[in-house]
Amino acid sequence: MTSALRYTLTISNWRAHQFTVALQIPEHSGSSIELSLPSWIPGSYMVRDFAKSIIELTATTSEGHITENVGDISVYSLSVTKLDKQTWRVDTDGKPCTVVYSVYANDLSIRSAFMNDQYAFINGTSAFLNVSGFENVPCEVDIELNDSDSVTSNWKAYTSMPSRCESTSPSRWHFVEKNYDELIDHPIYVGIADTHSFEVDGITFTLLFSGNNSIDYERIANDLTPICKHHLDLFGAPQPINNYLFMTLLADNGFGGLEHKYSTALLYPRFDLPQVGESEKKTDSYVTFLSLCSHEFFHTWHVKRIKPSVMVKPDLSQETYTNQLWIYEGFTSFYDDVTLARAGVIEPQKYLDIVAQNVSRLLQNAGRFKQSAAESSFDAWTKFYKQDASATNNIVSYYTKGGIIALGLDLLLRKQSNNKVNLDTLIQLLWKHYGVDEKGTPDDVIQNLCTTHFGIDVSEYLNRVVYGTDDVELASLVSEMGVNYAVRARVSGEDKGGASSLPAIKNQLGATLKPATFGLTVMQVFEGLAAMKAGVLLNDVIIGLDGHIVNAQKLQRLLDNAQTSQVELTLIRDGRLLTLPLEVTEARKEMAYFEITDEEKLNQWLGK
Known part of the structure; x- marks a missing residue:
């Protein structure tokens, strides 16, 4: 009899942004068990209520009152009661059982779960239910593809979890972790990806980027090598890692990074990275990417192991x-x-x-x-x-x-x-x-x-x-x-x-503006400066200054060339046309x- 929890994660329906998890729970003491999903993910300090994405949850056992037959096995349903927004009680009478649930995955970030026609990205906090009383038992994870879906047929699974071969199937992967906390600290990527590996001081680093791209991975690896070397030297031997995975989700827009003990998950604009054949000049956006990698890798020690009590x-x-x-x-x-x-x-x-x-x-x-x-x-x-x-x-x-x-x-x-x-x-x-x-x-x-x-x-x-x-x-x-x-x-x-x-x-408005269809939308108003003193509010649309229609450049030029201590600012607020007296204020240093x-x-x- 095994005491391990076994999770089978199936990429069931990417078109509906859904994956399915079957959780096998061994025999246990007590008449019931409680299942729960975390509300937040370590490293990102906001309650996100991941359980809201669970669509349905059922539980069965091989002992009890027959409800249906699956092949030669009799399947018996168990009573499931939802206790709060993230907790379920299953009446098991101590018997082994299987809990099956579907999860909606459509949050393109590094904190939750996301699925499209190229890949599925899944954090354990969004996928794997915790079983009360089983927090310190081994956890095994099987990842499976939907064999009937031609889109996912060439997808592969990647994670920093230790793997163990139990199947020769090209669409099934098996991973193991020593307990639940370790399990949820390994993000999982299943899909089409480019990978590139390099070595520093005997440690293997793998770059993973979603999709197939013309990004210059060799250049990125060469630039990251001395950065990784610096962090390894700073903390010294023995190192807590043998392998490390930089997992990057590429998007048209987006930015983020979340640290894990043996990997990091990153979100970055694909065309802000160097392409093959481009100039060797480092753009600001590429430098920012290298800094993001540096930041998350530094967390390997400072946050994931050194941390507040x-x-x-x-x-x-x-x-x-x-x-x-x-x-x-x-x-x-x-x-x-x-x-x-x-x-x-x-x-x-x-x-x-x-x-x-x-x-x-x-x-x-x-x-x-x-x-x-x-x-x-x-x-x-x-x-x-x-x-x-x-x-x-x-x-x-x-x-x-x-x-x-x-x-x-x-x-x-x-x-x-x-x-x-x-x-x-x-x-x-x-x-x-x-x-x-x-x-x-x-x-x-x-x-x-x-x-x-x-x-x-x-x-x-x-x-x-x-x-x-x-x-x-x-x-x-x-x-x-x-x-x-x-x-x-x-x-x-x-x-x-x-x-x-x-x-x-020369002179300063004191607000952050964004071009609108007509005029400039006010995004921020800074305390103590001219705009706030004049009564400019968030979401106002500035359209004129001293009788002249403005864009960003013209507005600044008119302010700088103002010949009086006060000018007239014309704006639209909630469908109303307003004119406000604006004090001409010297720009702050x-x-x-x-x-x-x-x-x-x-x-x-x-x-x-």
Whole structure:
């Protein structure tokens, strides 16, 4: 008698975006069992209620009252009662049973499940029911294709789960995991794909991209090799992985990444990646992809193994709160970009421009004065993951500010230790004391490690920039790395920050605009600037300034050339035509940039 749970996942009907799971549950104690699906997936802190996609659920056993015959086997139905939005009770009388359910898969993201005519992508949290009392037993997974469907006949299954051959069928795959938590940490891809493998320090890395493409996989592998090497060297031997899978869903639009212990799932625009035969010049979008890969691979250690204590065994049925996400996503956001510069994948000035863009996002964000990075971490479930157009005025990103905090902490540690310790040293301590054994970090872990191991008190810094709402004082800190920090006015509505030789705008509206069929739709209104003071609201459509019809370029030109302290803004609001007095306001200096003052010093800081 086996004590394992066995799941058979069948790609049953891609046209209806449906797959089917048959779950075989062995004999057990008690008169009933409870089945449940997680509400959220680790690494993405929002309740998503995956169980809402279960279409129907039935249970049968080979003992009981006959309801039908399947071949030579008598099948008996069992009573199923739904207890809440994600939990079912099955009356089994302790007998082995099979639970069958269908799942709707039409969420093109890296968090749930999606299916089309090219592939099926499935996270375990969307597919595999947890059986109460069986959380620590082995889980086996069979993946099957619908043999009668010609579209899926050449599909293949890919996952980072260990495989075991039990069938010679080309349309069936068998995988095993030691328990339920491990099972749901391996996304599954079944479909048409391009793959390319490369090796770093004896570890095999596989790139998987959905569909068949003309992407230059060799180039991507060559660029990722030193990035992966950097992370492996930083954390040191022995490594927790032997194989790693970069699984990328290509789409016309979309962006995302979600970390797993032995893989990552990515979503990226297909034509933002280098094509075979194209110039070797790295576009901004390709650099962003490399940074995304760097970010998710860094999570192999920092999030999947080093993690807040409350995340070691989280309750996936409801929110699990922590104020430490600034450590985990923030530090990782620092390393994802700096690694590209350290590895020589991008030039130092390009790295500084990326940091400047992150700082610029903060400087435009009035919410940084209202919410601390620690509070942002705690409120990730609602305020960060459920942002609306007012977010820039009311919250701060623990990713963005956390990355700047990490940069400042690195420079502070170097300065106070005469370059004997830095953020690398701190990360290595986190791995040694909390990651290797996955025992979880307390809230005060950073200040405690710095005091205990470095003799450096960073509590004042953290109190100001993490638990308070102060900005990191970059101007005084970055001089230690041979760089000068400055701010300037924006040069256009598309300006993201960084060095620019273009002339700055003179006056500022204070709103984000998007071209409409006629005029410009207001997408964001920034607190304290001219648009909000004038009463401009979200979704207004600006059509004129001082009697002239405008587009984005003409609006800015008219503002800059205004000869009076006040102009008239004409807009449409909910079918009404309005004219608002708009105060002509000098553009704020909210775009950050860095200038290299000592190239040798910067290269030393980068470790080049």
